[in-house]
Amino acid sequence: MLTLIAWRLAAILLMVAGSLAFLPAETYPPSVAAQGEGKKEKNGEDKKNNQGDNKSKDKNKKEDKDKDKGPKKDNDGEVVAAVAYAVDVQCEYDEDAVSTACSFTGVAPSDAKDVSHVDLPQEEVCAEVTDGTFEYVDPDPNTGVTGYKSRGSEGSFTLVLDGEVTAAGTATYWFKTGDGVFPATGPGLSCEQASAEFVVQTPEETAEETAVVTDGTGALLVDIYSCTAVPEDATSFDWFGKCDPEGGVHEFTLAPAGAVAGEPLTQVSEASGNTSFNTLDPGLYSLELVDAKWCHAVSDNVDAKGQVAIEAGERTTVWGFICGDDGVK
Helix, strand or coil, rough: CCHHHHHHHHHHHHHHHHHHHCCCCHHHCCCHHHHHHHHHHHHHHHHHHHHHHHHHHHHHHHHHHHHHHHHCCCCCCEEEECCEEEEEEEEEEEECEEEEEEEEEEEECCCCCCEEEEEEEECCCCCCEEECCCCCEECCCCCCCCCEEEECCCCCCEEEEEECCCEEEEEEEEECCCCCEEEEEEEEEEEEECCCCCCCCCCCCHHHHHHCCCCCEEEEEEEEEECCCCCCCCCCCCCHHHHHHCCCCEEEEEECCCCCCCCCEEECCCCCCCCEEEEECCCCEEEEECCCCCEEEEEEEECHHHHHECCCCCEEEEEEEEECCCCCC
């Protein structure tokens, strides 16, 4: 009897074990180890998500901070080299006519857009213009220059000048391209036998701005613009075409680069924003704007460190731009 009961109990146990073996896996309660692994994995995901949220918050804070700063300052007060536009000047004297024909052609860098027109300011002309292929503008609506301009979009013009004239010294020309307005330093005009009656038409307000050079010294001309609508990303901003050339009164100091002794030279600009440092010894100089900080500054003769280069018998120009508080954020 006992043996029969034992056999029946064994059969029941085998049936129960068999039925458990065929239950779906998900019906089994998870082990403690499995629960720990799931929790660990979930915590890792949460931590990763929190890190992403924190990075996003940090990025948003940085963007807000950048917006508060206003327009991006591409050089943070440093003077950089101007775009390397140039002008080719060729003068040919006609002894019989006692006149000189000078041609002016704008030359763009290989990676820049072509020059659509060239302007030569009136004050750069040292003799009477008797003929030529040009337009006289007063002022040019694109560059603000009063003087002689190429016709249409030719990018070149000619002037026939009274007396013997040669290409010598330096002059500042103004170019209009598809990217905006740019200055360029090129050969100026020297009049050895110009008519005695001719008087260079220099506007009264710029009479004190003429940079004085000699055979052994150079000069620095500083020209300040004021800007009130500079976008946050000013990479392709037309600084010369969009900003006001009337830069206002500002104080500047100029000192030889690396000098450890001696007082720097000081100049205060006129209301136009222009001033000059005259009869300077050749070398590198550090120029500082004392009462403000420009948001963009370029020069036609500057080294990689932002030091202005002065050469004997030559004029160097620095164009600085001061951004107003109402720029586009």
